[in-house]
Amino acid sequence: MLTFAAGPSKVYDTLPQYLAEAYSQGILSANHRSASFMNLYQETERLMREKLHVPEDYKLLFTSSATENWEIISQSIVHRASFHLYSGSFGKKWIEFAKYILPGTGGLKMAADEVIDVAGLDIAEEFDLIAITQNETSNATQVGMEYLEQIREKYPEKLIAVDTTSSMGGIHLNFELGDIWYASVQKCFGLPAGLGLLILGPRAIAQTQQKGERGRYNSLNFMLENAATFQTHYTPNVLGIYLLNRVLHDIPEIQHTDKSLRERMLKLETCIAQTSSLRLLVANEKSRSTTVLGVSGPEELISRVKKEAEKAGMQLGSGYGPLKPTSFRIANFPAITDAEMDKLIGFLANY
Template identity: 80%
Template sequence: MLTFSAGPSKVYDMMPQYLQDAYQEGILSANHRSAAFMNMYQEVQRLFHEKLHMPEDYQLLFTSSATENWEIISQSIVEKASFHIYSGSFGKKWINFAQYIIPNTSGIKIEANEVINVPHLEIGEEFDLIAITQNETSNATQVPMEVLEQIREKYPEKLIAVDTTSSMAGIELKFELADIWYASVQKCFGLPAGLGILILSPRAIEQTERKGEKGRYNSLNFMLENARSFQTHYTPNVLGIYLLKRALHDIPEIQHIDENLRDRIQKLEQCIIQSKSLRLLVENSETRSTTVLGVTGTESLISEVKKAAEAEGMQLGSGYGPLKPTSFRIANFPAITDSEIDRLIGFLIKY
């Protein structure tokens, strides 16, 4: 079954070979304090610089999931409180997590078709971190890099944390526009679930060290202390890190992936725009995601389309939360090939 689910999604076609190589190379039994692991960690960080254009002075860390990063950020980095800008379910979950740890956490919810009005943003001194869900998987929206740049220019003194769970490794991110970036590997990285990515700027590391929080299993200061020697504070998903290394080694540089995904999403959008019965979930092209396309229609039609797709060997991603009955989502992730996207378009054009 070819899946277009928004995550976990299709893995790269070379995955069977990577897994076989991992077994033959002894990766499945590798000690995370060994030279082999430290060299692998160092190589993955180098590939983040080379392939994803992460700045040289930013630090790569491994966590269990993107969700864990919500807790780490409030627990170990935020000194006063965080201010969240969000439009969908995952952004709402992030602010809820943060409020459990720091009750003074606040934020604003914007509509799916609404561009963040940066000139009218009012974020007071009681907040030292701005939290933004760059790509909201639940409702297929995104915040463009241009808007992040405006926020950075308006609030240069505040740290900015960005959720790129379903866009990192799919679009070219301007890492210098924020201090904290995170993701999971089961989406645009084209890997099995079970590994989270956390990227920190020197400013974020400095604030973490100043706060000095060390009282928990996943305290960021413990993680950073180990990362300096390319180790982890816990026994990590060594296989996941190996698979990440192999995938990063084989993919093109991010600007080429970005260009291809933007071309493909336009084809998918045009297919839905020309449809007699299906509509785009997000009407505003400025807020519509590049990596996840939301499609809406009547409840009966959505059910019919999903069943017909499965009959042809394709799985469409369900809508999320309140959008589930009347929408489906299409992953436009790099591991999905151009020919597979064309096959999906050939199916959808019938509607």
Template identity: 70%
Template sequence: MITFAPGPSKVYDQLSTYLQDAFEQGILSANHRSAVFMNLYQETETLIKEKLHVPEDYKLLFTSSATENWEIIAQSIVENASFHIYSGSFGKKWLNFAQHLNPETASIKLDTETEVDVASLEIDEKFDLIAITQNETSNATEVRNELIREIGEKYPNKMIAVDTTSSMAGIELDFTAADIWYASVQKCFGLPAGLGILIVSPKAIEKCHSKGESGRYNSLSFILENAANYQTHYTPNVLGIYLLNRNLKDRPEIQETDGIIRERMKVLENTIAQSEKLTMLVQNPNTRSKTVMGISGKEDFISAVKKAAEKEGMQMGSGYGPLKPTSFRIANFPAITDDEFEKLIKFLKEY
């Protein structure tokens, strides 16, 4: 069964080799205070910067999940309150989580077809961090790199934090446009769930030290203190970090992957546009995700499509939250092979 679910998603076919190598090299028993682990951490950070074009002075940190990063950002970076720009369920969850820690947290909810109007955007001085859900997995929308940069340029004194859970390692991101970026590895990285990635700029590190929040299990100051020596603040998912390292070594630089993903999405979009039965969940190409395609229809029809796909050996991702009955989602992630993608397109054309 080929899964096109947008997470946990299909892993790279080379994973079995990586796992066997990890066992034979003793990685599964590696101490996270050892030179073996510290070298692994340092090399993985170098690979992230080289392959994804992350600035040299940004720092790679490891967490348990993208969700954990919500708490880290809210407790260790935000001094007054955060302002959230979102369009779907995961952006709303980030907002709600931040509100638990700070009731002053506020937001603007975008329509799925509408880009944020930066010129008319007004964010009060009391908000010292702007939270942006760049790729909203639940409804297959995105915020373009250019808009993130415009927001940062309009509010240079505010921190910019960006959720790229379903896009990091799939499309090229402009890391210089924001201070905090995070993701999980079970989507575009094509790896098993259980590892979160947090990337912070010197400005974010300075803000963390300025706030001085400490004493918690996942206080950013504690994480950074350990990361300075290429260690982690708790016993980490060493296997997950090793798999990330091996995977990055085998992947091209992000601009090449970005090109493949965008071309595949064009094929997918054209296929849906020519269908008499299928409709794209997001009509505006400027707000439509490049890594997750949402397809909508009547509840009975959506159910029938998913069942027919399963008979052909393909699993579609269900719609999320309120969209579950009337939509399904297709992951356009790098781990999907050309043959698998062609099988998907053939099915959609014939259905």
């Protein structure tokens, strides 16, 4: 069954080869304090710089999931409170999670078709970090780099944390516009779930050290001390890191992937717009995601399309939360081939 779910989504077709190589090379038994693991960590970080254009002074850390990073950020980095800009369910979960740790947390919820009105933003001095859900998987929206640039210019003294769970590895991110970036590998990296990525800039590292939070399993100072010698604080998902390394070896530089996904998404959007009964979930193209497309319609129709797609060997992602009955989501991730996407477009064109 070919899956277009928004995550976990389709893995790369080369995954069986990578797994066989991991076994033959002994990586499945590698100690995370060994030279072989440290070399793997170091090379993976180098490849993130080479392929995704992560700046030299930004540090790559490994976590269990993107969700774990919510706790790490509030626990180890934020001094007073964070201010969250979001439009969907995952952004809402992030702010609610942060409030458990820092009750003074605040935020602004936007409509799916709304872009950030940076000129109209008024974020008080008490908030030392701005949290932005750059790509909201639940409602297929995104925040363009131009808005991050405007926020950076307006609030240069505040740290910026960016959720790119369903966009890192798919679109060209300007990492210098944020201090904290995080993602998971089961979306644009085309890998099985179980590994989170946390990328920290020098200002975020400095604030972490200044706060000095320690004593927890995932205290960031503890993680950073180990990462300085390319080790992890506790036993990591070594296989996941190896698979990420192999994917990074084989993929093109991010500007090429970005161009390909944008062209493919345009074909997909055009197909939906030309159908007689399906509609784009997000009408405003400026807030519409490049890597996840939301499609809406009457509940009966959405159910029928999903069932008929399965009969044709394709699984569409369900809508999320309150959008589940009247929408489905389509992943536009790099592991999905052009031929597979063309097959889906041909199927959807009949509606």
